[in-house]
Amino acid sequence: MAQVDEALDLSVYEYIIWILDHSISIPIEMQLQLVHPTFSKSTAQLLDVAAAQLIQTGQVKYPLNVCAFSGGGPFASLMESDRLKAITLLERLELNLENLPSPYQNNPGLIQNMMDVLNQLTMFGHYSEWNAYGSTRLLPPESRRIEYFPPGWIEVQYPGPAFGYRDFRGYLMAFPHKRGEDSWRKRT
Amino acid sequence: MAKEDVIVIGSGGGGAVIAKELGEMGLKVLVLEAGPWYGNKKWQNPNLQPGAKISSTFDDLDVSLYKQLVNKYEQNMNDLVSGRFRWGPADRSRSQWFRNIKQKGMIWQSSGVGGTTQVYTANCPRAFPMAVDHVWPLSYLELIPYYEKVEDTLPVNFAPTTAKEELFYYGAKKAGWHLIPTLDVTVPGFRPQPNAILPPNNNILNPHVRLEELSWMEGCTLAGHCVNGCPHGPSMDKIAKRSTNVSYVPLALKTSNVTIRPNAFVLKIVTDIDSSEGLRAIGVVIRDTWTGEKEELQAKVVVMAAGSIESPRLWMNSGLPHNPWVGKGLVNHYMDWLTGIFAEKELMPILGSSDVNPFVGHTCGARLDYPGLGTLQTVGMSPGLTASFFGMSESGYDFLTSSMTKGRLYGDELKEVMTNYRRTLSVLVSTDDEVDPQNGITLDPLISDEHGSVPVVAYKPTKRSKRKRSELVKIAVDILYKAGAKKIIWSNWPAGNMIHMESTMRMGFVVDENCESYDVKRLYIADNSVHYNSLGGPNPTLTTQALATRTAEKLFNKYF
Numbered sequence: 219m220a221q222v223d224e225a226l227d228l229s230v231y232e233y234i235i236w237i238l239d240h241s242i243s244i245p246i247e248m249q250l251q252l253v254h255p256t257f258s259k260s261t262a263q264l265l266d267v268a269a270a271q272l273i274q275t276g277q278v279k280y281p282l283n284v285c286a287f288s289g290g291g292p293f294a295s296l297m298e299s300d301r302l303k304a305i306t307l308l309e310r311l312e313l314n315l316e317n318l319p320s321p322y323q324n325n326p327g328l329i330q331n332m333m334d335v336l337n338q339l340t341m342f343g344h345y346s347e348w349n350a351y352g353s354t355r356l357l358p359p360e361s362r363r364i365e366y367f368p369p370g371w372i373e374v375q376y377p378g379p380a381f382g383y384r385d386f387r388g389y390l391m392a393f394p395h396k397r398g399e400d401s402w403r404k405r406t
Numbered sequence: 407m408a409k410e411d412v413i414v415i416g417s418g419g420g421g422a423v424i425a426k427e428l429g430e431m432g433l434k435v436l437v438l439e440a441g442p443w444y445g446n447k448k449w450q451n452p453n454l455q456p457g458a459k460i461s462s463t464f465d466d467l468d469v470s471l472y473k474q475l476v477n478k479y480e481q482n483m484n485d486l487v488s489g490r491f492r493w494g495p496a497d498r499s500r501s502q503w504f505r506n507i508k509q510k511g512m513i514w515q516s517s518g519v520g521g522t523t524q525v526y527t528a529n530c531p532r533a534f535p536m537a538v539d540h541v542w543p544l545s546y547l548e549l550i551p552y553y554e555k556v557e558d559t560l561p562v563n564f565a566p567t568t569a570k571e572e573l574f575y576y577g578a579k580k581a582g583w584h585l586i587p588t589l590d591v592t593v594p595g596f597r598p599q600p601n602a603i604l605p606p607n608n609n610i611l612n613p614h615v616r617l618e619e620l621s622w623m624e625g626c627t628l629a630g631h632c633v634n635g636c637p638h639g640p641s642m643d644k645i646a647k648r649s650t651n652v653s654y655v656p657l658a659l660k661t662s663n664v665t666i667r668p669n670a671f672v673l674k675i676v677t678d679i680d681s682s683e684g685l686r687a688i689g690v691v692i693r694d695t696w697t698g699e700k701e702e703l704q705a706k707v708v709v710m711a712a713g714s715i716e717s718p719r720l721w722m723n724s725g726l727p728h729n730p731w732v733g734k735g736l737v738n739h740y741m742d743w744l745t746g747i748f749a750e751k752e753l754m755p756i757l758g759s760s761d762v763n764p765f766v767g768h769t770c771g772a773r774l775d776y777p778g779l780g781t782l783q784t785v786g787m788s789p790g791l792t793a794s795f796f797g798m799s800e801s802g803y804d805f806l807t808s809s810m811t812k813g814r815l816y817g818d819e820l821k822e823v824m825t826n827y828r829r830t831l832s833v834l835v836s837t838d839d840e841v842d843p844q845n846g847i848t849l850d851p852l853i854s855d856e857h858g859s860v861p862v863v864a865y866k867p868t869k870r871s872k873r874k875r876s877e878l879v880k881i882a883v884d885i886l887y888k889a890g891a892k893k894i895i896w897s898n899w900p901a902g903n904m905i906h907m908e909s910t911m912r913m914g915f916v917v918d919e920n921c922e923s924y925d926v927k928r929l930y931i932a933d934n935s936v937h938y939n940s941l942g943g944p945n946p947t948l949t950t951q952a953l954a955t956r957t958a959e960k961l962f963n964k965y966f
């Protein structure tokens with residue numbers, strides 16, 4: 219639960235939306251019929267279809283919270299463990315693939331892949347420096363600037379990019395260079 | 407139209423090597439690279455502006471510019487969609503180039519001068535002799551002098567020991583494994599990673615030399631950013647991690663015979679029919695990735711080094727003769743990922759410190775090799791990448807909690823593991839993966855981009871590969887427990903995680919033993935795709951580079 223709250227605090231969902239909507243070029247999106255709605259929207263719809271099925275079949279364990287996320291659909295109203303169930307449903311393809319939004323319709327591999335991708339992106343968004351781009355985080359990459367020390371890095375006590383560390387403990391073995399230990403140095 | 411001696415397509419693991427070798431032989435070589443060039447004065451803002459067209463002198467290389475661009479921030483560098491090291495055009499406001507992958511997994515590849523070696527961890531083991539001898543169309547003995555030349559040129563050394571290697575060696579010894587002090591591995595055992603990283607500077611432990619000063623001196627500073635891009639060194643050709651953009655590319659430029667053109671995507675191999683040679687390559691059509699302009703360029707010989715996905719894609723998009731093995735037989739070392747979490751008090755007596763600090767030292771400094779099964783390697787990454795690796799699993803979420811978790815991490819458990827990030831040691835499993843013609847690259851019949859039909863990438867492990875991977879997982883688990891791990895996370899990675907793609911243009915099927923294609927004369931291949939198999943599990947690049955060195959000789963002798 220804590221994870222979800224913090225991911226929200228760090229606006230990781232914005233990262234996921236940005237990435238999904240910038241991952242495919244417009245001509246390809248058109249071929250995939252992905253311009254209206256966007257890739258992030260159709261992915262949200264995918265999660266909503268699974269959540270709705272879970273709710274309709276009475277598999278939801280916790281009460282729904284429709285105000286959890288403003289503008290959110292059925293998936294957003296689920297508590298964490300029920301959301302994981304919805305994702306698991308998709309992962310196991312236990313729903314009618316015919317009724318899904320493009321490009322997920324009848325595309326089991328993409329659905330399964332996306333369940334990993336969403337998890338990965340959440341984790342990467344949370345534990346990389348992304349949030350620290352602050353007010354510039356949704357700009358194109360060349361315009362982003364680090365505004366503070368990344369919160370995810372504080373959480374795991376990662377010191378951030380380094381010039382080096384002095385943890386040198388010697389060698390287990392020396393490399394048997396055929397042309398002598400120092401050949402590279404001599405040549406350059 | 408000026409005619410080159412040789413056009414090389416791609417400047418990554420293999421392309422940069424063959425360009426340097428041919429340049430040293432006196433041939434005029436033009437390297438065409440789809441992505442940007444970092445650290446060249448002619449491209450001050452390589453991700454924002456087109457810059458110049460070509461560069462052909464060593465003096466254009468600029469280490470200060472490189473350090474400014476390769477800034478070690480993991481999202482900025484490694485994000486697969488918008489990172490500097492992605493598979494996409496130089497202009498990062500545009501999307502990555504599309505590949506259709508209809509299964510769980512990710513394709514990790516980088517465009518740009520240096521190709522995927524910009525992001526690689528520089529591990530340079532040789533193939534297992536048993537995977538080559540009496541299997542490949544050439545013998546292991548024949549490869550050795552070429553291995554030696556590449557090892558000397560990069561150069562390759564054994565990784566120094568930092569905490570994570572020390573912990574791995576400790577666990578491996580307790581688990582009953584022995585040190586194998588060799589480059590030619592015939593028996594199982596552990597050893598320091600042979601890798602293309604310069605040894606630490608003698609001042610690494612000298613407190614009077616500040617670490618920032620050290621990062622401008624020659625040698626590895628143990629900064630641990632190998633995957634985020636290593637910018638440490640006094641000049642471009644002496645950067646610690648020996649990606650080809652800092653090893654072979656500077657040497658190629660020093661020959662004064664090699665010209666490199668980034669931002670040039672090759673769309674097509676151009677052929678004609680010669681009365682004595684038959685069908686042969688005579689040039690290429692390129693597309694400038696900034697302007698969209700197309701151009702035809704000619705050469706006496708064309709070398710494809712576009713990687714295991716793009717080389718077969720280019721073959722097929724060029725309408726070259728049908729060969730049933732083009733694109734087929736993809737192997738990817740069917741990988742898996744395990745992480746041990748350690749307690750402070752267990753670490754103290756082994757390491758003399760309470761943390762492992764996975765972000766310190768070479769990303770992959772230690773390994774265990776097992777001919778017949780594959781390999782294990784220690785891996786320490788920055789936190790975002792580390793966490794994202796816990797998000798991928800063939801088995802979804804594990805709703806159980808015990809001393810071993812199998813599957814994807816979430817919620818409190820993810821949080822607990824990441825809070826213990828500094829006390830984790832991760833192990834990558836790399837399987838001796840079997841060639842299966844069902845796996846590989848085909849063209850998408852429906853979807854195309856500005857470079858032609860996009861590739862569809864498909865991979866499913868064989869039964870034997872699955873069995874081998876689970877044997878290796880058991881060994882990794884044993885070593886981590888013996889080293890004192892109190893808990894292990896077994897990710898059970900999806901089969902489609904593509905980091906070591908090989909064998910899609912196999913020697914003996916698509917190319918002959920000199921890497922010239924059977925169907926099209928004067929067309930050679932010098933990337934991972936020509937490997938006959940997965941080398942037994944060891945990382946692929948050194949073998950590609952040894953073969954590229956050999957191919958340069960063969961090509962020169964035949965046509966010049």
Ligand SMILES: Cc1cc2nc3c(=O)[nH]c(=O)nc-3n(C[C@H](O)[C@H](O)[C@H](O)COP(=O)(O)OP(=O)(O)OC[C@H]3O[C@@H](n4cnc5c(N)ncnc54)[C@H](O)[C@@H]3O)c2cc1C
Nearest residue numbers: 416418419420440517521522527528529672933934945947
């Ligand atoms: C994170 C990571 C870590 C790795 N670590 C290791 C390691 O430690 N040791 C190891 O041996 N291997 C490692 N690898 C794998 C290694 O990077 C590859 O084996 C190696 O780079 C492959 O070389 P290549 O020449 O086949 O392809 P690449 O290095 O990918 O080069 C292909 C080049 O061709 C260009 N290109 C493609 N198509 C075209 C076109 N149509 N026109 C023009 N240019 C084109 C690309 O932009 C690219 O620059 C790692 C990979 C990753 C992702």
Ligand code: SF4
Nearest residue numbers: 626629630631632636
């Ligand atoms: S550890 Fe890796 S990134 Fe750091 S200096 Fe050495 S090679 Fe470069």
